[in-house]
Amino acid sequence: MNDQHPRVVTRADVARLAGVSTAVVSYVVNDGPRPVAADTAARVREAIEMLGYRPNASARALKLGTTGVLGLVVPDSSNPFYAELALEVERSATRRGLALLVASSNSDLELESRLIQDLASRQVDGLLVSAISGPPRITAGASRIPVPLTYLDAQLPVEGVSTVSSDGEAGARMLVQHLLRVHGHSTVALLMGTASTGWVDGRELGWQRTLREHGAPDAPLERAPFSRKGGYEGGLRLLRGRGRPAAVFASSDLQAIGLLRAAHELGIAVPGELAVVAYDGTEESEYCWPPLTCARQRIADIAEAAVNAVLDGRAPTHRVFDVDLLIRRSCGCTGEEPGELRTRRARPRDRIGPPPT
Known part of the structure; x- marks a missing residue:
């Protein structure tokens, strides 16, 4: 031998x-x-x-001063949104002859910080971070990262760093307005995810402001993790409480799917007795039952913009993409064949500086 x-x-x-x-x-x-x-x-x-x-990739990297690798840090790699985001970032990187390293922080701030530092120490050519921390923490740490850096899902500009995000407030507005105007609901409850951020989430702002603008009465707000279990447990609390809502906006597809299970267990028909809408628009939203009416993030466009931003070396920008409203059955809309949907589209745009208040 x-x-x-x-x-x-x-x-x-x-x-x-x-x-x-x-x-x-x-x-x-x-x-x-x-x-x-x-x-x-x-x-x-x-x-x-x-x-x-x-x-020898290491020798080549040493000679050229590059590694041919990008790093991506996400809060939860098992979440379909982040799985789809990682896939699109990988595709964008591959088109440029680059490989991708993906790390999950498990929504832990300290682990997130360690992962960022670890990937940076490996001299990746660029680092993309979907941070769970708020702008003060991001800003404080950005200057210490020795590689080009772009933040994803940052609703506010970060000094010295490019950021790419979806317009969560606009997505929430479209969903809540649809329930109020098209389906005639008097108000809409919110099942909102929990995260260690330093700002009020745009989805929550959009919900609040839309209800206020329509003169709708106050509605229940239940906070729960961005997960199926979180949506299920938060849904039980919402639906068992006094003044059970007739319409709920869930801040993620996973929460909405958990909410659907809670409604089913309690014998509440969706959409007959309860209208449900969600934010994200992952593939899961199409294949649950009933299929979810949702605000879909433009994941491929976000990934491409983020990779461009981390590689082009230009002055930092804050780019915000609009979302698409996908009309399916969970809100109560009918008359469509299975798999079909109506889409209301808006054009992507760049914003430099803080978003409007």
Whole structure:
């Protein structure tokens, strides 16, 4: 039995088999800096394939001053929204020849901070963070990160750092207005996620302001984690309480799905006795029953903008994307074939400076 590790194939091995210098092998592998004749390049690639040569990524990174890797930190990688976001960031990175490292903070502030520092110490080419902490904490830590940094889901601008976000307030307004105007509800309860932020979430602001503008009476507000379990437990509290609401806006798809289970267990028909709408618009929102009317975040556009921001080296910007209103069955709309929906679209936009108050 041979306990020896197999010998690593080197650039010199490829050069000998192809009958060229090691420099020529390097030019072919790195696509430059000097041109190589087509037949010579083909011979080098054939030798690489025959020998199974793999360039030393660490050595190449040291020479070029880049690692070819981006880092992404999210609060919960099991959440479908963050899973879809990570997939779109990976696709955007891949189109640029970059790899992606994804880390989950499990909604823990201290772990989030350690992950950011750890990825930065690995000299990634850029770092994208969907932070659970508020603007004061973000601002304080941003200047100490030695790599380009972009924050996702930051509702406010952060000095010296690019940020990319969806317009949560506008999404909440569309959903609440739909329930009030189209379905005639007198008011709308809110099932709001809990997070360690330093601001009032835009979804909550949109809910508050829309009810106030329509002269609607005060409605219940229940806080629960951004999860199925959180939505289920928060839903039970909402639906068992006095003055049970006839319409609920859930601040995430996962919460809404938990809320649907709570309603089912209590024998409350959705949408017959309870209208439900949600924010996020992940794939799960389409395949639960009934399918959720929701404000859909433009995840692919957000990911592309974030990768561009972290790589372009320009002055920091605060980019806010509008959301799309997807009309499905959970709100009480009918007459659509399964899988069909009506969409109200708005154009994405850039905002520089703080959002309007």
